[in-house]
Amino acid sequence: MAESRKSSDNRKSAESRKYPGQLVYGLDIGTRSIVGTVGYMYDKKFHVVAIESKPHETRAMQDGQIHDIAAVSESITEVTSRLQIKLGRPLHEVCIAAAGRVLRTVTVHVEQDLSETRDVTSEDIYSLELLGAQRAYERFIEQSTLNIKFYCVGYTVQRYYLDKYQMTDLLAHKGSNIGADVIATFLPDEVVDGLYKAVEMSGLHVADLTLEPIAAMEVAIPQSFRMLNLALVDVGAGTSDICITRDEAVVAYGMIPSAGDELTEVIAKHYLTDFEGAEQIKYACDAGKEFTYNDIMGVERKTTPGEVAEVVKDTVKIITREVSDQIKKLNGGKPVSAIFVVGGGGRIAGFTESLAEEMGIDATRVAVRGEDVLKNVDFKDKSLPEDSLLVTPIGICMNFFRQKNNFIFVSLNNVQYKLYDNSKLKIMDAAMQADIPNADLFPKRGAEINYTINGNKRVARGEMGEGAVIRLNGDSASLSAQIKAGDAIEVEPSTAGEPAHIRIDELPEYTDYIKLVVNGSELNVPKFAEVNGTLQSGYYDIQDGDEIIMRDYVLLPQLLEFIDLKAEKDTDILINNVVADNETKIYENFKIDLLIDDSPIETAAEPVSEEKEETAADDDAPEAAAHGENNAGGEGTSAAADAAVKEESGKAESNGAAPGAESNAATESGAATETAAADGSAPESGSDNKEEASGGSDPTAMNVTVNGELITLHGKTSYIFVDVFDYIDFDLSKPHGKMVVTKRNGMRAEYSEYLREGDRLDIYWEK
Structure with missing residues (x-):
């Protein structure tokens, strides 16, 4: 046993020497191909230790939406297997990004008062950001008229505030009030659900989810550039995702459902080839080489980049006009100062020139960003060319480190939820994030009877029902059970008891x-x-x-x-x-x-x-x-x-x-x-x-103090902590902090803890 432990320690030590930082696996699940990247962050530089790419064998994805989950899952499994062989170790968790199909954004301003004037901690900042994301979601639900469930796939802090003054960063500053402008992005649930299903079918767990333009921005537009009014356009196969920067912040996200596949379809029709053959012609055109191909009649033919550019010219103009219009809309009706283009679809000849013309800016201010922005990335695996196709995959990994892994994903009733990880997460926190009503968690009383006797109001309470049935990874659990990344939670709503009956x-x-x-x-x-x-x-x-x-x-x-x-x-x-x-x-x-x-x-x-x-x-x-x-x-x-x-x-x-x-x-x-x-x-x-x-046992009244206020409990023979929620105004349906703190006589208490006469109870949100 001692030798086995020593051998394990030696392996960990060897891995630590080989990879001085935490390895992260990023997967860019694109419309035409899947790119997997494994690397670590060290000395302010991202180091790629393994990278693999595989095109879809069929049109399993269209316009950024998975159509064939099983086919995409098989491709993910193959890419993962290749990477594991290169690394000599298994991969269990992966970071992914969603395309901005049917993207919606909401911008909110949030503030939090600190308990006293003190130094701002990283936990304060993440709590503030999470509050911003939650407020944005609430506002989105209020404003949405669509009968579609949306999921928050990411958010970006535009700017911070310390005691009402704008700040670049809050960490370690002293103050009593912190604030932030947060822009949150939302996608339809079916888009996100398809990604999760494909990943889970391949045996992986999602460690982080972001938006493709957010990921691309991590690489293509460094923080020092964001003071300028710029646009980043990620032209993939199915969608063109857009983000706008101004005043040192990302101010807007958007997308159009037109991209490289439209160009491929035009090529296929002109040269009479299938979709895969047209893709090969497009790639050859990108490389600037003459290309020989066979049409569907089996006739061998040749084409040149110039000829292909002429074939797709009109379609390029349509796409760039749509991109330009969307950029202006996101930028307040004005053109931006410059545009960076990433992704394979933007490499087609004439794309940047056409986009500059539509935007009304100099052609030199629209450029494909690829090898130049990847100079700060150390490619230890050089099996793929360092070009714009790798910007988003690398950005997915870098976004994980920017988030500092302070968020985890858990499944509740087969729906994925993103939670801020404070190392104290419980099932109750996941239930709150899932907007499960408090009434569905705790036993419900049956219908009560309100009446008056000799002018005095009386209430006959119904019987208590059964509490929610909770399972954690298949085993029975309570609301106070702690959870971790990847946990599967099932909650069956509580039931109501028999209605009140009194003669x-x-x-x-x-x-x-x-x-x-x-x-x-x-x-x-x-x-x-x-x-x-x-x-x-x-x-x-x-x-x-x-x-x-x-x-x-x-x-x-x-x-x-x-x-x-x-x-x-x-x-x-x-x-x-x-x-x-x-x-x-x-x-x-x-x-x-x-x-x-x-x-x-x-x-x-x-x-x-x-x-x-x-x-x-x-x-x-x-x-x-x-x-x-x-x-x-x-x-x-x-x-x-x-x-x-x-x-x-x-x-x-x-x-x-x-x-x-x-x-x-x-x-x-x-x-x-x-x-x-x-x-x-x-x-x-x-x-x-x-x-x-x-039943021979009469109900008794009990006096307790809740948050300094005397409360009289009545109608039962004994009482537990959760009973006090029937007598106080405390909203558990929406989080107002990281977690609910419950104390009894100064000590932490569970919801099921029995109460005694004169107990002093404290219930509050921990900020």
Whole structure:
């Protein structure tokens, strides 16, 4: 084992001596060919250690868009295999660039306040840039009218600001506010997805994605040139990609879907050859040599560069006019000072001269950039000529180092996302970047019921559903699981629980009662519920928006029904010594005398004695009272109360008026009582239902402090950290920093951590 470890260390040491910098693999997946480059950055120069090229055998790509993913993947595999043989080592990750087909750009200004006046760090700068890219994406979504999903393929910082003053660079400067103007580029998702699929089918992972003109600019237009108003045109086979520089910044990107393939098609039609034969004629023309070819009839023929130039002259003029118009549009309607041309399509005879004419500038100010801009590149592998065809492949590699590899790509639900790598990335960060709503990550409550009871607002919350099902590389994981480049994440949205369900007999107020004295004996009569002006029984299911009033009085017919007594003609009923009728309201502690021929009627109520009154005064509402164990009427209490409800409801209907129309005049004594007295009269059926619904464990309230504010959690028997998001205004749907920090009593906390009474919680975005 020791020898094996020593051998491995020796190999690493040998590789370190051979390649003093990190090797990066860049792949230019062009419309006509694929160019792979492997190299490293050292001493401010890029060193190419291996390079390979392979033309597509079929028209697998057209206008920068992959049409045959499998064919392109095979070509990538072959190029990669050749490079691995040259290097003597495997390649696992690759940097790629997308052509600007259907390109869209958005420019935004963003600022960030630092916590104090201090030195600006590289992490501050990357956070600012990422914020700019995110803001640009948000604005793009707001402005887009296309029903197409777009992907941010890259961005460029036009200029930085320190405390509102423009700066070339922010690193190590001291300040309290930093800002940036960021131009972000977007392409349709199908363009990006095709590139990723082709790369992944070849067994590689994408380490970096950029735009072809951004990559070409890294090589063709150094920073010192960007103070000038210049245009860079990358004329490929399918698209001509454009970028504009001015005032030391890249100010615009654009493209036109016309390039070298249009020239090839004209040549094929004129010389009667297939597409591949026309490509060979075009390449020979670029080299300035006479060329012998066979047409489709098998006849051998010859052509010269001058003849080919004349054949494509009109098409060149059309393409250069489109390029010129696009440059002027991107440059505010004005011509630029000079144009650099890269890519194979721009090498055709007469292209630069025609472009200068269309732009209205001197012909010497339009030039093909190739070998001259590659002087700062050390080609250790010289198997390909150093010309403009290599500008973009080299730029793809150099862009990786400019980004300093501070971004990684992960897959979430089969879609690639680019994340700023702060070494602390979690699945939650990827979910935020993917715009997965917070509600789809955490368990959802079922529909709640909002109602009022005696004028006080109440909410019955639905049950909690299941949290999101999360898998990381096929294994179960949580939102707090850390992720790395190339990880595959799957998120199945959380589910909602059962909707809230509550009956009137489950309300604490319903277990209250009205205490009366009937014929000298104490009697507990249940309260009656009025819902939206209509009397309802305890079995009524409360609906959203219901207005419930627990009456603090009973009417005489309800009392008689409750004690199962029917008033006869010779029955006199006195309430507080006053003769009563059916509309008389009977409140707490009222005295009722039921007389037949001036003699009291016997009832089941308990006699009131001084000893009992003292005992009742000292009793603190034992639980038995809530179940009606001491109520007159025994098991028939609930049935009697329901019968009274039906009687009054029927009476109200016949009279055409809602019952309780005079309830506003009633006193509210006892309405706020939440626990029954010693001999309370809650119906047994209601009590049993409540016990079943709660499972024997009542919800409890818990007080915690969140970001300095006291919050009361309620409705559950226990609480975890994520529950506080139901009570605070904290937007998790869009990132406002690098990551969400959650602390409990000063220590880092997980979303699933249980809370205790008095906990101090902190939730904020880390800038």
